[in-house]
Amino acid sequence: MNANVNPFRSARVEQIRYALPSESLESLSNKAIQAQMSCLLGPHGTGKSTLLEDLKPYFLTGGHSIEHIYLNTDSSREERSAAIASIASMNRQTVCLFDGAEIMSRWQWSRICKAARAQSVCLIATLHKPRAMHVLHETTPDWSLAKEFVQQLAASHANKDLIAEAKRAFDKNKGNMREVFRSCYLYLAQNPSETF
Structure with missing residues (x-):
């Protein structure tokens, strides 16, 4: 998958805001x-x-x-x-x-x-x-919120393997969302046809 269409490219990730009303x-x-x-x-x-x-x-x-x-x-x-x-x-x-x-x-x-x-x-x-x-x-790590952000960004590319990759990155990096998004970016770069 090209970097400019990867749903986890930095321009898209920067649009995610902190979840407070x-x-x-x-x-x-x-x-x-x-x-x-x-x-x-x-x-x-x-x-x-x-x-x-x-x-x-x-x-x-x-x-x-x-x-x-x-x-x-x-x-x-x-x-x-x-x-x-x-x-x-x-x-x-x-x-x-x-x-x-x-x-x-x-x-x-x-x-x-x-x-x-x-x-x-x-x-x-x-x-x-x-x-x-x-x-x-x-601020605290929150897997349910992280999963929601991953699904939101991934859109049609969301699947169980991508979510599993995100969860691995979340656990390995103690909830660091930058690392979760980076991991998802790399996953889709290596598996471009992964969709529902």
Whole structure:
């Protein structure tokens, strides 16, 4: 199967949104503003980054400006320092969406929190493990939801073998949906005629 027609290509996967009703998203955004510093907590690939993006329109509607910080395990010491400096220069009406905050050392994290408090910035971070901050929402692996997403994306390509492949990837990767979708992509690339 060509990459541009594979139902698990990145452009299609990116259309999957976090499964919360809009009124819950609005409530979460209000709680984040009230808490000033909070996190989306959960394992790799359970929707933290997607949920962070889904909250953005609610902050904009509330008159806040948005600043994004994206870090990952490949981020350099300079990029981490730049994240701290960036928060230290933000203003009171700013909501900082900090994706990848779990890679910050304790010392760097304390500087992030100090800068956010000093500037009265609303900081929402994605974390894999709890830190000393309010947990706004905890994401968890959910096979029934994962299966629903796989069936939705696969459409006419859904079958028991694809679902079994998705389940293997889900179990092997502790619910990491990126790995589930990647596994389904590779399965269909190697078995293009697999349909109902």
